[in-house]
Amino acid sequence: MSTVWYFAYGSNMQPGTFAGRRGITPLRALAARAPGWRLTLDKPPLMPVGESFANLLRDEGAETYGVLYEITPDDLAHVELTEGVLIDNYQRIAIAVTALAAPEPMRAFTLVSDRRAPDLKPSVRYMSLLIEGAETHGLPAEWIAMLRALPTCASSPEAVAARSLLDAALAGIRRRRD
Secondary structure (H helix, E strand, O other): OOOOEEOOHHHHHHHHHHHHHHHOOEEEEEEEEEEEEEEEEEEEEOOOOOOOOEEEEEEEEEEEEEEEEEOOOHHHHHHHHHEEEEEEEEEEEEEEEEEOOOOOOOOEEEEEEEOOOOOOOOOOHHHHHHHHHHHHHHOHHHHHHOOOOOOOOOOOOHHHHHHHHHHHHHHHHHHHHH
């Protein structure tokens, strides 16, 4: 079976999101960092609901921590489907990453977007997913403290309604996939 590496830096770090909501059980999950990339929380959603999501920005002096998942190519296609790559919500790119337990660099796919809305903040709920994922996978304490310190907003009623619709759509996609 062929496999690929996928670098998650947002809510997909959290097992309930990746395995539960997306329905993907990785073969391996490793704490990792992506040198040359800065985490931003300025990606607007597809529907205007008043909050933002995680994104990466090329920055040679920065690094972003996340989770490196070993998955199948079909799983990667499913990540892309559920993250809206086909409708230009994100684009898949290959980047250099390093697992924290193994110093040799490797290539992984990740998702980034050119869409930015610096006036938006992530919701408290969304940031709790990032923090839980970072803690679960043993990311550095300094990284987790940085995530905890980021400004957040309350989820709007529109965001709650949109999330409910998206969860129903994802459940349907999972059922067809299984």
